[in-house]
Amino acid sequence: MYAYIKGTLEEIGEGYLIIDNHGMGYQIQTAANIVDYLPSIGEEVKIYTYLHVKEDAMSLFGFITKDDLKVFKLLLGVNGIGPKGALAILSVMSTDDLRFAVVGGDSKAIAKAPGIGAKTAQRVILELKDKLNLEDVFEEKTEITKNILSSESKTVKNEAVQALVALGYSSSEALAVISKISISENDSVEEVLKAALKQMAIF
Numbered sequence: 001m002y003a004y005i006k007g008t009l010e011e012i013g014e015g016y017l018i019i020d021n022h023g024m025g026y027q028i029q030t031a032a033n034i035v036d037y038l039p040s041i042g043e044e045v046k047i048y049t050y051l052h053v054k055e056d057a058m059s060l061f062g063f064i065t066k067d068d069l070k071v072f073k074l075l076l077g078v079n080g081i082g083p084k085g086a087l088a089i090l091s092v093m094s095t096d097d098l099r100f101a102v103v104g105g106d107s108k109a110i111a112k113a114p115g116i117g118a119k120t121a122q123r124v125i126l127e128l129k130d131k132l133n134l135e136d137v138f139e140e141k142t143e144i145t146k147n148i149l150s151s152e153s154k155t156v157k158n159e160a161v162q163a164l165v166a167l168g169y170s171s172s173e174a175l176a177v178i179s180k181i182s183i184s185e186n187d188s189v190e191e192v193l194k195a196a197l198k199q200m201a202i203f
Helices: 032-037 066-076 083-092 095-104 118-128 134-138 143-148 154-166 171-179 189-202
Strands: 004-013 016-021 024-029 044-053 058-063
Touching (some): 016 044, 032 171, 058 066, 066 083, 066 118, 083 095, 095 118, 154 189, 171 189
Antiparallel strands (some): 016 024, 044 058
């Protein structure tokens, strides 16, 4: 029903976010680690969504990239895993980490997710080993950049991310640290880059 929702990020809570789209607020359940890739409150964001319908409720689940949504749907196809279980897995590991775990048979990594036991983790590997491949891990992921960098400070953020990538950091690392920095209209790329490098040094 909803392929994605694009609008103003109004609120970020524990396990959810709210997007205002033309005066209507959509509450979307999300993985915990999505916070690292979200823009600041009041900025525009695009979230790919999955509508889960039950007899007594309808829930929206949201993801930064189409790939995250795709893997979420694959997890839903695993016997014994519902939306909450799938979201729990994607909260403790990225889609790429999950691919490595499935291909490598690492059920312990998957079982770290809350509510996911050893048998369920083994079932994930068994049922997804032919559906997940490592080729997708090495594809350039530009979707996150497109979704996040959509505000007045877009140019500065974009150039700072590109500079960090040029210095050897991964795009996900660069995006994560830049998203945590408060950027004003007067800030230059150099100032943002210096602040980002300080953050990198801390971690």
